[in-house]
Amino acid sequence: MNNxxxxxxxxxxxxxxxxxxxxxxxxxxxxDKKVDVFIxxxxxxxxxxxxxxxxxVFLVDACSGxxxxxxxxxxxxxxxxxxxxxxxxxxxxxxxxxxxxxAKSLHQLPKRLILYAIKGKNFQMNTSLSPEVxxxxxxxxxxxxxxxxxxxxxx
Amino acid sequence: MMxxxxxxxxxxxxxxxxxVDYLARVEGEGAFFVRTKDDKVEExxxxxxxxxxxxxxFLQGRQxxxxxxxxxxxxxxxxxxxxxxxxRAMEDALEVExxxxxxxxxxxxxxxxxxxxxxLHVYMLHAPDFLGFPDIVQMAAKYPxxxxxxxxLKKAGNEIIxxxxxxxxxxxxxxxxxxxxxPLKRELEQLLPLLEIAQADAIETVRWVNSFTFxxxxxxxxxxxxxxxxxxxxxxxxITTSSLGTIPLSEFxxxxxxxxxxxxxxxxxxxxxxxxxxxxxIARYNLNSQKLSPIVQKIRREIQFESxxxxxxxxxxxxxxEIVEACTEAIRxxxxxxxxxxxxxxxxxxxxxxxxxxxxxxxxxxxxxxTLDDTGNIKNATIIxxxxxxxxxxxxxxxxxxxxxxxxxxxxxxYQCEQAIRNYDPCISCSTHFLRxxxxxx
Numbered sequence: 001m002n003n004x005x006x007x008x009x010x011x012x013x014x015x016x017x018x019x020x021x022x023x024x025x026x027x028x029x030x031x032d033k034k035v036d037v038f039i040x041x042x043x044x045x046x047x048x049x050x051x052x053x054x055x056x057v058f059l060v061d062a063c064s065g066x067x068x069x070x071x072x073x074x075x076x077x078x079x080x081x082x083x084x085x086x087x088x089x090x091x092x093x094x095x096x097x098x099x100x101x102x103a104k105s106l107h108q109l110p111k112r113l114i115l116y117a118i119k120g121k122n123f124q125m126n127t128s129l130s131p132e133v134x135x136x137x138x139x140x141x142x143x144x145x146x147x148x149x150x151x152x153x154x155x
Numbered sequence: 156m157m158x159x160x161x162x163x164x165x166x167x168x169x170x171x172x173x174x175v176d177y178l179a180r181v182e183g184e185g186a187f188f189v190r191t192k193d194d195k196v197e198e199x200x201x202x203x204x205x206x207x208x209x210x211x212x213f214l215q216g217r218q219x220x221x222x223x224x225x226x227x228x229x230x231x232x233x234x235x236x237x238x239x240x241x242x243r244a245m246e247d248a249l250e251v252e253x254x255x256x257x258x259x260x261x262x263x264x265x266x267x268x269x270x271x272x273x274x275l276h277v278y279m280l281h282a283p284d285f286l287g288f289p290d291i292v293q294m295a296a297k298y299p300x301x302x303x304x305x306x307x308l309k310k311a312g313n314e315i316i317x318x319x320x321x322x323x324x325x326x327x328x329x330x331x332x333x334x335x336x337x338p339l340k341r342e343l344e345q346l347l348p349l350l351e352i353a354q355a356d357a358i359e360t361v362r363w364v365n366s367f368t369f370x371x372x373x374x375x376x377x378x379x380x381x382x383x384x385x386x387x388x389x390x391x392x393x394i395t396t397s398s399l400g401t402i403p404l405s406e407f408x409x410x411x412x413x414x415x416x417x418x419x420x421x422x423x424x425x426x427x428x429x430x431x432x433x434x435x436x437i438a439r440y441n442l443n444s445q446k447l448s449p450i451v452q453k454i455r456r457e458i459q460f461e462s463x464x465x466x467x468x469x470x471x472x473x474x475x476x477e478i479v480e481a482c483t484e485a486i487r488x489x490x491x492x493x494x495x496x497x498x499x500x501x502x503x504x505x506x507x508x509x510x511x512x513x514x515x516x517x518x519x520x521x522x523x524x525x526t527l528d529d530t531g532n533i534k535n536a537t538i539i540x541x542x543x544x545x546x547x548x549x550x551x552x553x554x555x556x557x558x559x560x561x562x563x564x565x566x567x568x569x570y571q572c573e574q575a576i577r578n579y580d581p582c583i584s585c586s587t588h589f590l591r592x593x594x595x596x597x
Contacts, residue, residue: 048306098290107299
């Protein structure tokens with residue numbers, strides 16, 4: 001098992017909510033098997049499990065907010081205040097903010113946690129990624145690759 | 156999870172209105188409304204506004220073999236229940252008998268679902284009520300080790316489903332006639348250490364929830380569940396009720412009917428000539444507690460929990476006991492398993508027929524009925540989930556609860572009403588799978 005995990009979170013059937021999954025799928029073979037890449041469709045228990053097992057975790061998820069649609073932000077949840085996010089895949093689950101808060105309460109956070117939050121435009125059922133989000137995925141993936149390589153050097 | 160509340164006290168005749176627009180910590184979208192006047196409850200409504208999903212309609216024309224995988228999509232929390240009820244109904248229609256080892260694997264898969272679903276409800280949705288927390292995140296800040304126990308338990312349930320079903324959500328290995336493939340003995344045995352810890356955690360869960368303070372609320376329910384001569388009912392049995400005794404599955408709709416009420420997108424069920432009834436853990440327990448395993452009987456006696464439960468707030472104890480039962484049963488079934496070299500399924504031939512199936516979802520009796528044509532296509536489907544069946548009972552509980560607690564403040568009364576709804580662990584997503592649409596042209 002590796003020390004680094006990359007997790008794409010979302011729902012491919014809900015427009016830009018699939019952005020995190022798309023990034024993870026695209027980067028699946030990028031790191032020469034030195035990084036474990038996960039596709040997570042809202043299973044918070046899997047997230048909590050991964051947080052506990054890995055030193056460094058990189059999360060990619062779509063969000064809604066006041067920023068320009070199609071932009072993305074890099075957040076360190078261990079330090080930064082998370083963007084407000086009421087997006088929830090199920091009323092039986094928690095959203096990413098709550099999951100991280102729960103992991104913190106349980107002392108289950110990894111040593112390093114980075115969240116790439118992609119500001120989505122459209123979360124309608126049975127739609128695909130919006131052009132605005134598609135356009136920024138390349139630069140986001142480049143940044144994630146750079147960050148993970150930097151992390152690998154420091155381990 | 157956010158919800159809005161409105162407390163309104165009118166001048167003039169003493170009227171109180173409690174109105175929660177969006178219930179928290181239940182699966183799906185629902186609300187409730189209570190109106191009282193001059194210290195009498197006038198109206199109670201459990202409003203379900205989640206959009207209807209038309210599963211029974213789009214099953215028509217599909218092959219019988221597709222029903223388990225299509226119906227499992229009704230719910231992400233209890234997909235196994237839908238698969239099993241569909242499979243049982245199709246096998247009833249097509250006169251399919253499966254050997255005992257296949258039946259035991261179905262029970263094992265279902266144990267996985269009981270463990271994960273009940274645990275999720277106990278720890279994430281219901282326990283916070285009793286401890287005064289708005290959600291599990293706040294509860295975890297004060298009781299991290301207890302929440303860790305819940306997470307371990309849920310993982311154990313998920314691992315059973317993943318190992319035997321192929322994946323944790325919407326498992327794919329069960330089919331009409333048996334299984335697509337059988338697990339290796341060692342694959343199941345790898346689960347044993349996890350399950351032994353889970354069993355111990357489950358016993359601790361019983362002791363923990365038994366320490367909660369419960370509102371005083373007693374009701375003599377008409378209980379409805381499956382019963383079986385030799386096992387605590389999960390995957391098979393006859394329908395049993397408090398007043399009518401045992402009923403064949405084929406006669407379910409002779410005694411029970413679904414009705415559409417204007418304030419809900421989910422159909423409500425009632426027992427003809429009797430009215431509301433209760434299905435779920437309390438009903439199962441009250442009708443079958445003598446069939447629970449010796450380990451569960453022992454912990455039940457330790458906490459001095461009676462063999463009949465009439466307080467819906469204590470349903471959390473019954474769920475915890477059922478988690479112990481499911482862990483115990485899973486361990487027993489894994490130790491029994493010795494069939495990896497045998498055939499995974501039996502032959503199934505299409506024919507025109509009607510079939511009935513019912514299993515015990517974590518939330519209660521889940522009934523399926525299918526009519527097939529001679530090519531095996533579904534002509535008609537009827538699916539009656541437990542949450543639909545319990546709606547009337549929930550409303551009556553609220554009516555009675557409010558009547559007996561009128562001296563509480565609006566805020567406290569609203570909170571306890573929400574808790575009363577959560578006693579049932581309602582799965583609103585399941586209950587809105589069907590709506591009859593009547594269009595009038597003028």
